[in-house]
Amino acid sequence: MDRRRFLALQAALGFAPFGTGLAATPAGRPDADGVTRTHALSLLGEPSLPKDFPHWPWVNPDAPKGGEIVLTALGSYDSLNAFILRGTPAVGITNIYDTLLKPSPDEASSEYAHLAVGIELPADRMWVAFTLHEQARWHDGRPVTAEDVVWTFETLRQSGRPFYRAYWGDVTECVPEAPKRVVFRFRSNENRELALILGQMPVLPKHWWQGRDFARPLLDPPLGSGPYRIERQEPGRSIVYRRVEDYWGRDLPVMRGTNNWDVIRYEYFRDNTVAFEAFKAGQIDFRTENIARDWATGYDFPAMRRGLVKRDEIRHELPTGMQAFVLNLRRPLFQDARVRRALIEVFDFEWMNANLFYGSYTRTASYFSNSDLASSGLPQGAELAVLEPFRAQLPPALFTEEYKLPVTDGSGNNRDALRRALVLLREAGWTVRDRRLANAQGQPFQFEILLNGPSYERVALPYVQVLERLGITARVRTIDPAQYQVRMDAFDYDMTIDVIPQSLSPGNEQRDFFSCEKARENGSQNVAGICDPVVEQLVEQVINAPDRDALVARTRALDRVLLWQNYVIPNWHSRTFRIAYWDKFGRPPRNPRYALGLDTWWIEAARVGTVEEGRRAVQQQ
Incomplete structure (x- = not known):
């Protein structure tokens, strides 16, 4: 994702x-x-x-x-x-x-x-x-x-x-x-x-x-000062940017060797499947691949076999944050931590990784994954000192047990997890009646998983089938990205797949992810609706950390508290950029450590003719 x-x-x-x-x-x-x-x-x-x-x-x-x-x-x-x-x-x-x-x-x-x-x-x-x-x-x-x-x-x-x-x-x-x-x-x-x-x-x-209403959307090309300007547009279909020949900053040290294309054109597609077909047909030049199945099986097509398309995996050092099924805590259904843990218990990552992802992903077990900011083991030293003042407000097990996600054998026969989940659900007041999970008032356990494209249906639908075995009715609803954004901004969803990205230096943005104020403010990044006094205080401690050692200890403490509250169902991450491109580009000998660096590539004029001839041949087949 x-x-x-x-x-x-x-x-x-x-x-x-x-x-x-x-x-x-x-x-x-x-x-x-x-x-x-x-x-x-x-x-x-x-x-x-x-x-x-x-x-x-x-x-x-x-x-x-x-x-x-x-x-x-x-x-x-x-x-x-x-x-x-x-x-x-x-x-x-x-x-x-x-x-x-x-x-x-x-x-x-x-x-x-x-x-x-x-x-x-x-x-x-x-x-x-x-x-x-x-x-x-x-x-x-x-x-x-x-x-x-x-x-x-x-x-x-x-x-x-x-x-x-x-x-x-x-x-x-x-x-x-x-x-x-x-x-x-x-x-x-x-x-x-x-x-x-x-x-x-x-x-x-x-x-x-001046004279324009800034709070309203507009389609008049805005004035800028950057390396490109808008040349033309078809709203909803395409937009074209042209390099500014007399750009004032072209010779700045931070700009030399970048922004080498005369024209950047974005073509819009309704979903990723259609976009992939357009790439294979030569209508798109460059693609980052986020679907493991396509990366493993989808690149056997004529242009690839003829050497017109190249693939590469580029290792990066970016913290990978937290991708997850996010539960909307604004819904009464998800306000009990035992219910949330039950939903975590029956998410079978090992089966998905083996059967859907070709073993290409690593399970995400921290909000600060792929970095030294991730919590692990038991809290010790400076991290423990940060957590001690909140001991009475935290689950006792946080201090005595390592937080672990369930691990299965990948067979799909996840009976132990189902049993653990049912115990937790019963403790939270849910019982099975006529094969349906219901609370004391007889209300069924049902919710909707909101997606913004079909790519993640193949992840959500197997999960729905497992939930059905618990007596939970979950429906998957896929809508277009524009509708999805409107509903996300209004917090109009039960569950969705989302990413909470992180950097090596977390700070102010944590308020937008986890604070009570942002849980109430439409359009914020607090997708889960987290509002917890301990989390709130730990966020402020992270922001005000006086040095790197304190930042690491406070961030690990925040991470541990977030994990033990079971706010999300963690997914997975990759530590490489997977890219495919038509072979007309030149590129520097190395990438920067924390980015793909596509803006430093350029067109190799000598290759363009061969690629264009190959594209025409492919399109005629």
């Missing part, structure tokens, strides 16, 4: 979901006035690249420009405003915007000057200032100013998605102190990630938006 809700939003808006309780460390030393003036910030030590670095270490700075890449989008879109709850935004809209700083996908959490040529951070960390590039221009030729930054910040907090109010909640003031200098002042210096996460902000043109 893709990292659907949160990462889609992040990608659309140009954010990297870092977040941490650590201090944003600037490169360089304080001046006599105690202010550090720098080109970069990091959360895990000093940034690795000096001020005069010429380009990212992994790119080809002389990569040729030109050509077109055609990519897949699923569903539809009806808006070019990706910053609000209303409407479904077009894929790739981030291409038209610049951010104050640019994340390095080769470092765990470092950002370098982009729109901002300089950063100022005082010793007490009560504010941060960004000085904008003199050359920074909107596509209409007008300069990008501090007023644009202030207007963007205030507008997104007031009218944007709820995410912004949580992410920037500790900023008290944003003021333009000069035409090219903007200062953000903070409520305190405890939330030490603020300087860096403000650098992730996409900047919007105040003059273009």
Whole structure:
């Protein structure tokens, strides 16, 4: 599964979901006035690249420009405003915007000057200032100013998605102190990630938006300052971005060797199956494969056999977060932890991995999987010290037993799990009557699993069959992505498959995932509706962690509490990018550690003719 809700939003808006309780460390030393003036910030030590670095270490700075890449989008879109709850935004809209700083996908959490040529951070960390590039221009030729930054910040907090109010909640003031200098002042210096996460902000043109209602979807191509502009669109069917030839930032160190396509075209398809057929027919150039069955069996087609299509698996070091069946705790049906554990007990990952996924996945057993932030064993040392004040509010077993997910032999004969689940359900007041599970009032145990595409029906339907053996009636409902987004924003679902992504430096975004306030706020990322006083306090401790050791201990404690409350039914994860592409591309010799790096690829002109000839031959067969 893709990292659907949160990462889609992040990608659309140009954010990297870092977040941490650590201090944003600037490169360089304080001046006599105690202010550090720098080109970069990091959360895990000093940034690795000096001020005069010429380009990212992994790119080809002389990569040729030109050509077109055609990519897949699923569903539809009806808006070019990706910053609000209303409407479904077009894929790739981030291409038209610049951010104050640019994340390095080769470092765990470092950002370098982009729109901002300089950063100022005082010793007490009560504010941060960004000085904008003199050359920074909107596509209409007008300069990008501090007023644009202030207007963007205030507008997104007031009218944007709820995410912004949580992410920037500790900023008290944003003021333009000069035409090219903007200062953000903070409520305190405890939330030490603020300087860096403000650098992730996409900047919007105040003059273009004046007279327009920002809170409404729109299809007028917005004005940007980034490397691409919208060339043409067919709402719901396709959108085309063209590289800006005179883009102001083309020679910046963070941009050299990137954005090499003249044209990026996204073609929309109703589901992944149709999109795959379009790829095989040569209508799509590049594909990331998220379906294990297709990766194992679906690539024996004419273009592949003729060598026109290539495949690769690229190892990454990204934390994989938590993909899961998410229970909506706003529903009375799921408010008992014993009921939730019963539903976990009968989820047979081993059978699915063997029969559906060709053994290609690893079971996810932590909200911070594939990182040193994941809890394991029994709580000890600093983690135990974090948990001790909450002992009376937590399950006693949390301190004496290791949290474990059920493991089966993969045969599909999961009788032990069914027995354990029935015991838990009886303890919670549910009994079997005429082969149907019902509560003391005679109400049946039934719910709906909401999906946004057919790919996960083959996962949900076997699970439904197992639940039927318990006397539970579960129905699978698949709707299009636009409808799905509307229902997710309104928390109108019983159960769904979702992803809670994480980084190596969790912080402010945890409020959006797990806080009581966000459980009540439509459009938030608290999909499960988690509202627990211990979780709430641990989230704040994570955000305010004074150093890396404290961050690790507090995050492990948060992870352990979330797991023991059985809020979700954990799924699985992969530690590689699986990609397939028509063989017309050149690519750097290595990938950055924490990203695919597709924006650093280019078209090899000498191969285009061969590929196009092969495509025509395939299409005529």
